Amino acid sequence: MPVNTIAIEVLNVSFTENQLTIDWGDGRKSQLAAIWLRDHCQMPESRDPISGQRLLNITDIPNDIHIAHVEQNNDMLTIDFAPESHQSEFSLCWLLDNCYCLNRQADDRSETGKKLWLKSTFATQLPRCHYHRFCDSADSKRFALQSFKDFGFVILDDVPCHEGEVLNVIKQFGFVRETNYGPLFEVRTKVDANNLAFTNLGLGCHLDNPYRDPVPGIQLLHCLQSSTTGGESILQDGFMAASILRDENPQHFETLCQQWINYRFQDANTDLHSRVPMFEVNEKNEIIKVRYNNRSIGSLNIDPDQVTKFYAAYRHYAQIIERESLQVMFKLNPGELMMFDNTRIMHARRAYSKGGVRHLQGAYSDLDGLYSTLSTLKQH
Amino acid sequence: MPVNTIAIEVLNVSFTENQLTIDWGDGRKSQLAAIWLRDHCQMPESRDPISGQRLLNITDIPNDIHIAHVEQNNDMLTIDFAPESHQSEFSLCWLLDNCYCLNRQADDRSETGKKLWLKSTFATQLPRCHYHRFCDSADSKRFALQSFKDFGFVILDDVPCHEGEVLNVIKQFGFVRETNYGPLFEVRTKVDANNLAFTNLGLGCHLDNPYRDPVPGIQLLHCLQSSTTGGESILQDGFMAASILRDENPQHFETLCQQWINYRFQDANTDLHSRVPMFEVNEKNEIIKVRYNNRSIGSLNIDPDQVTKFYAAYRHYAQIIERESLQVMFKLNPGELMMFDNTRIMHARRAYSKGGVRHLQGAYSDLDGLYSTLSTLKQH
Numbered sequence: 196m197p198v199n200t201i202a203i204e205v206l207n208v209s210f211t212e213n214q215l216t217i218d219w220g221d222g223r224k225s226q227l228a229a230i231w232l233r234d235h236c237q238m239p240e241s242r243d244p245i246s247g248q249r250l251l252n253i254t255d256i257p258n259d260i261h262i263a264h265v266e267q268n269n270d271m272l273t274i275d276f277a278p279e280s281h282q283s284e285f286s287l288c289w290l291l292d293n294c295y296c297l298n299r300q301a302d303d304r305s306e307t308g309k310k311l312w313l314k315s316t317f318a319t320q321l322p323r324c325h326y327h328r329f330c331d332s333a334d335s336k337r338f339a340l341q342s343f344k345d346f347g348f349v350i351l352d353d354v355p356c357h358e359g360e361v362l363n364v365i366k367q368f369g370f371v372r373e374t375n376y377g378p379l380f381e382v383r384t385k386v387d388a389n390n391l392a393f394t395n396l397g398l399g400c401h402l403d404n405p406y407r408d409p410v411p412g413i414q415l416l417h418c419l420q421s422s423t424t425g426g427e428s429i430l431q432d433g434f435m436a437a438s439i440l441r442d443e444n445p446q447h448f449e450t451l452c453q454q455w456i457n458y459r460f461q462d463a464n465t466d467l468h469s470r471v472p473m474f475e476v477n478e479k480n481e482i483i484k485v486r487y488n489n490r491s492i493g494s495l496n497i498d499p500d501q502v503t504k505f506y507a508a509y510r511h512y513a514q515i516i517e518r519e520s521l522q523v524m525f526k527l528n529p530g531e532l533m534m535f536d537n538t539r540i541m542h543a544r545r546a547y548s549k550g551g552v553r554h555l556q557g558a559y560s561d562l563d564g565l566y567s568t569l570s571t572l573k574q575h
Numbered sequence: 576m577p578v579n580t581i582a583i584e585v586l587n588v589s590f591t592e593n594q595l596t597i598d599w600g601d602g603r604k605s606q607l608a609a610i611w612l613r614d615h616c617q618m619p620e621s622r623d624p625i626s627g628q629r630l631l632n633i634t635d636i637p638n639d640i641h642i643a644h645v646e647q648n649n650d651m652l653t654i655d656f657a658p659e660s661h662q663s664e665f666s667l668c669w670l671l672d673n674c675y676c677l678n679r680q681a682d683d684r685s686e687t688g689k690k691l692w693l694k695s696t697f698a699t700q701l702p703r704c705h706y707h708r709f710c711d712s713a714d715s716k717r718f719a720l721q722s723f724k725d726f727g728f729v730i731l732d733d734v735p736c737h738e739g740e741v742l743n744v745i746k747q748f749g750f751v752r753e754t755n756y757g758p759l760f761e762v763r764t765k766v767d768a769n770n771l772a773f774t775n776l777g778l779g780c781h782l783d784n785p786y787r788d789p790v791p792g793i794q795l796l797h798c799l800q801s802s803t804t805g806g807e808s809i810l811q812d813g814f815m816a817a818s819i820l821r822d823e824n825p826q827h828f829e830t831l832c833q834q835w836i837n838y839r840f841q842d843a844n845t846d847l848h849s850r851v852p853m854f855e856v857n858e859k860n861e862i863i864k865v866r867y868n869n870r871s872i873g874s875l876n877i878d879p880d881q882v883t884k885f886y887a888a889y890r891h892y893a894q895i896i897e898r899e900s901l902q903v904m905f906k907l908n909p910g911e912l913m914m915f916d917n918t919r920i921m922h923a924r925r926a927y928s929k930g931g932v933r934h935l936q937g938a939y940s941d942l943d944g945l946y947s948t949l950s951t952l953k954q955h
Contacts, residue, residue, distance in 0.1 A: 228883065230886045231875060234875070243771055245768060246768065246769050248770065250870075251869075252869050253886070253889055253893045258890070293874040293876075295874075295877055295878075295882070299876075300835075300876045301848065302835070305850075370753040371753065388625060388626065389625065390626050391623055391626055408684065409790075409792070409941065457680075457681065461627060466950035466954070467943055468681065468950070470680065470681065470683075472858070478833055489631075489632050489633060491628060494615060495615070496678055497675055502608045502610070502611055503610070506610045506611075506614075509633055513632060563789070564754075566848070570848070571844060
């Protein structure tokens with residue numbers, strides 16, 4: 196977060212009943228509504244000093260709240276509100292840092308806060324970090340988690356090839372999301388597998404578990420053994436693919452934002468359904484989440500007049516996803532662990548031979564825990 | 576799910592290149608696009624017979640796919656596709672059950688699949704279930720989980736007053752969502768609490784953790800001890816409150832759907848942010864999720880010309896939430912556990928005395944696991 200500096204000698208404070216105006220003297224101006232100021236009062240009767248949580252409810256504030264008086268004393272403003280006779284003190288620094296006229300509306304899930312990538316972005320190397328550094332050095336962990344946030348993935352090297360180690364990796368930044376597959380799941384060829392992931396078939400680019408709501412935000416895959424031929428991993432940026440679709444055909448992009456579809460997974464003990472769009476966007480139409488998994492789209496139940504339109508958009512996106520220029524391919528070797536944002540980064544696997552052994556352990560986690568850890572590391 | 580019956584003797588099948596038409600002979604008609612039929616092929620080369628997952632990608636299907644021939648044989652249709660020479664067999668029952676012209680677009684999160692309630696809905700009793708029946712009887716568990724789905728909450732009685740039992744309750748239907756508060760959290764008065772929940776203050780109606788994305792879908796609160804004066808629990812239906820807002824002022828409802836805001840929670844080891852709307856709706860503008868917590872709205876960073884509009888809508892919703900006609904109030908006694916949909920049901924607590932002991936243990940889970948368990952119980 197950039198540090199805002201203020202020059203008290205040049206700024207100018209004025210007010211009307213409904214609004215406080217601060218001319219910062221450098222071309223910037225804040226105009227803050229009386230209701231917003233009262234609602235953001237930082238005094239101990241309005242905010243709990245320990246937790247920082249609001250103690251007042253919006254309905255505790257009179258509907259006709261207004262500013263009665265403002266007084267500046269160095270870097271502090273004292274505001275008297277009426278008709279309740281309440282006094283709030285704000286530091287000018289706080290007002291500058293929190294002013295809704297001047298600060299970005301931060302949305303850490305949106306495409307605008309990420310570095311969208313193509314295969315060529317990683318011509319020299321992929322984002323990687325040694326696991327022991329990840330565990331022992333705050334700087335290394337911050338670097339790795341920032342790579343994850345920017346690019347949506349990072350590879351950890353030299354993760355001990357112990358069964359269950361993937362769960363220890365998660366404890367380094369967040370919490371395990373257990374599912375019907377267990378706290379972790381084994382990826383190796385199974386007889387009568389309940390999911391194609393557990394066969395030796397190739398799998399096209401996809402995101403995991405779109406039939407789950409909420410979808411797990413992070414997937415980790417830890418390679419314990421790999422002596423098969425084939426089985427290479429492919430990653431690609433679903434946000435980049437969606438942004439290319441938007442460039443090539445805005446109507447197709449719109450369709451995948453607006454058409455909700457059913458995903459489903461079913462076995463003897465599980466029956467998961469969701470109804471969600473392929474692309475989620477925020478209020479500024481920025482991409483914040485993609486869901487794409489051809490294997491687990493349920494029976495498509497959409498309005499009859501939308502069927503042709505939906506398939507055209509879906510096909511177009513699938514074609515973009517298959518472009519080699521979007522895909523990085525590498526073989527995950529024993530001791531390597533890839534972790535990726537399962538709301539953004541698609542993964543695929545090439546088919547592998549029946550001879551030899553390929554054994555990965557996978558697990559899920561959530562983005563909020565990782566982002567919290569990264570944010571805390573940045574503050575220290 | 577209603578069982579569809581078909582009368583083979585009266586139905587009529589016809590086709591064009593682009594569409595299959597089935598007149599079911601009872602006034603119902605299905606018109607199914609060639610691309611949809613090919614994409615939903617149930618043959619073993621298109622669908623894995625064990626997992627039911629699709630083996631083909633949309634890009635494997637020619638863009639000019641069309642129907643070359645259809646043949647009916649009792650309750651089976653054989654469809655020949657061109658230009659790929661592919662043959663699919665569908666049972667007429669399957670087509671009727673999955674036809675997008677005739678079946679509801681199921682969204683189990685939407686208000687339309689719920690029973691929205693007021694205080695008067697529970698004039699005689701709240702939805703309750705004895706815990707030992709919940710564990711031992713599939714019918715009782717189905718009843719309790721269906722109450723949860725319909726009303727958004729259920730109370731379990733006679734849950735053993737053992738520390739940690741709340742985690743065993745979750746194992747009965749799903750999985751624990753661990754957070755920075757731990758796998759479970761203690762609700763009792765703490766010195767220097769990092770969250771107002773852990774004080775003896777009253778708490779207004781709210782949903783938990785809107786600063787977390789994804790938000791935990793289920794909260795459980797298990798009462799172990801209660802000898803204080805006060806501390807009554809209040810529940811109320813946030814979907815009902817939102818639907819009342821929509822009736823009273825559609826523009827206010829729209830504002831809370833469209834205006835995204837920041838929520839935040841911060842302590843020494845945690846820094847959680849989200850940017851989300853108060854109301855989420857699906858593509859039909861049906862409510863699917865509410866987020867409301869006055870304590871943890873971050874610095875409101877919205878477009879300056881939206882501030883007044885937002886506060887008017889927010890205040891209106893807060894006023895509806897405070898209406899007694901929407902609130903059920905009861906005292907949670909030792910051995911009672913309430914579980915509620917944290918995307919819908921607001922909870923509140925009245926302040927309690929410093930004398931006496933009040934000790935609850937709480938934990939979070941997710942809706943998908945519970946809905947899956949309910950769906951599986953209904954099938955058996």
